[in-house]
Amino acid sequence: MAQDSDLTFTGRLAGLAGAPVRLLFRMLELPLAAIQRGIGVRKMPWIFLLPNLAFFGLFVILPLFINFFYSLTGGIQLFPSDRPFVGTEQYGFLLECENITDPQTCREDRFWKGIYNTLVFVFFQVSFMVLFSLITALILNREIRARGFFRAVFFFPVLLSPVVVALIWKWILLRDGILNAFLVSIGLDKILFFVSPEWSMFWAIFVSIWAHMGFYTLILLAGLQAIPPDLYEAAEMDGTSSERVFWRITLPLLWPNMLVVIVLALIKGVQIFDEVFVLTGGGPGTATQFIVQYIYNTGFTNQVQNFGLASAASVVLGVALFVLTMAQLAATRRKDDA
């Protein structure tokens, strides 16, 4: 019976699409019906998923395993069969530290400096980005003049390539850039922004927030607009203060969107590379060198391209991201259960 209704639906579709598609569907009907008889109706979805799974597996799952295999090998050859197996040596090299809080005591000090910098970046970038995105979304959700225009303005940087974003800000911040020209014009001294570690980190965080905030604002704005207006009307009738409305209605109902924003921002923050690489080059010294840049340098820019060590570092990064994702899933599930 189910089969009949499926065929009717298929026939209807085919009728819409014209003769060639109709022919294709007719050709597929027989083999699909045969497969369904063979494996049963419940397993049929797997047949349709198979092409996508094969594609995904080939280009995502398989590379993950290849990367893990590389992390267990050494030498400089690119082809797997040419690389000597070294077990967990690369991981041991990465994790060998006298004092884990001081990167200089670690054998691979730049790996730990990359982790330390990434944590600092993620902490400040995610905190401020979520805060600013929320404030912006709350403002853009109100009936203000030119609301559509401002929504577009805040979203515009998201459309730019990270390299373009970084180059724009580099021109602003260089020794002879626009900002220093302005400082000099009002009688102040130039500031060498990319020479001070603190300034470099500040601008890395600022530019990243500037570039990505619009995307998160959009998610929060969608969440705000999904909150039923009658809740606010009831609160208004009760004479509830706007502060209480925010804490008791807006924030709890916006929480699922907030959670998505936080986790997405965390994952994106841990993966930070392109715009900061163009903006500061990782400098001064290693002040803005993040974990992904460490992997890139180790695997590609050094004369001896250490793919094994780079792969081991990327496995560590992958594990960290996996933990973050699991935490998000757990938190979401708890919220759904509640």
Place this chain on the structure above:
Amino acid sequence: MIGKFKLLLGTCALALGLSTGAALADTELRMTWYNDGIEGEVMQGLLDRFEAENSDITVVLDVVPYKSIIESLPVQLAAGEGPDLARVTDLGGLSEHYLDMTPYLKDANYWRTNFGPFLKWLDPDGNAINGFMTQLTVTGPYINKTLFEQAGVALPGNKATWDDYATAVNKVADKLDIPIPMAWDRSGHRVSGPAIAMGAKMFDSAGNPALVDNGLKQMAQRLYDWHQDGTMSKDLWGSVSGSAYLGANEDFANAQTVMYMSGSWQIPQFAETIGDAFDWWAVPAPCGPAACTGMPGGAALVGLAGTDHPEEVAKLMDFLAQEKQLSEFYGKTLFIPGHLGLAESGVDFDTDDPRAKHALSTFSAAVPGISPVAFDLQGYANNRVMFNALISRLNEAIVGELTLDEAYERMTSDVEKELAEKERN
């Protein structure tokens, strides 16, 4: 009528067959190239001439940024996906990927006679013929002579030391309010010449790399001090990380720095960008207790082993390496010739710019004074491992992340680590 039609049909079929045959016989060679100045245009002119003489071979000149030559090309080659030819500067480091053209060349002796000493830079372990030097380079400083004259400060003489220059450029900068008294390319290759002048040996008695010694420390200490006292701007060396290259050519061209340590390859660029805006002079390499030396170097055009057309690559290289072509190439690009015959007979450099001529003669005159240690280092296949360790760790000391002593320890361990990884295969 039918006969005429058949004749027409037959002619068309023949023409189609011939043109298809010709198309099938066409060979396309890809040459990866980067530009310091105008050499891409000059090379394209030579390639056009080659194609006119060899209608079955097409050469595509892929001009890429220098960074791609350093970072992307090695990965391409390791994956077996490289071009047929490339212009490279990591001469020995990429040697395993070069094509030995010896069996395909018209006259291998011509190559050995005219490119002999440089062939070993490309193939440190063997006797292969892989390519030729598109230019020889010598590292050394440029000064803004106009600023010296405006400030009334005398130019340090021929045997002046780096300290003499540091004192002089600071005086000029103070008097004229120039933001950067001295700038160096952020490059280990650039630092190595002055370090050798201070007595750095670079190798131990067994010929193994030994980067850190008293000579290197002497120069590293100076670079550190100059960054702290403002002789050099942290903005140039400090604003990037790792072994990233950063040049100060724009600062020099914009008269933002009094002295610029770079090399002979900047001549055509300065001739074009600075022109006669001010007097830019190349000066002899400043001295240390051990020598007055820069580093030799250069870029080479090499055939690559991954090519499917080794004969055609050799044919093209044979064409480009002839004296007629190279004389035109060096003359137009203002490059120091890497061809012994032309070096002896002289190249008619295509410039009336007295500054460019002066710079060319200064760098040419510097060649005999280059230290043997510098030649050994240039010929060492893994020299970039040493250069990168030097530049990245010294930089971390300059910006205050490491002490100089910690930086020296890290330089040594970085070199050991990378070489050990390389030898594991």
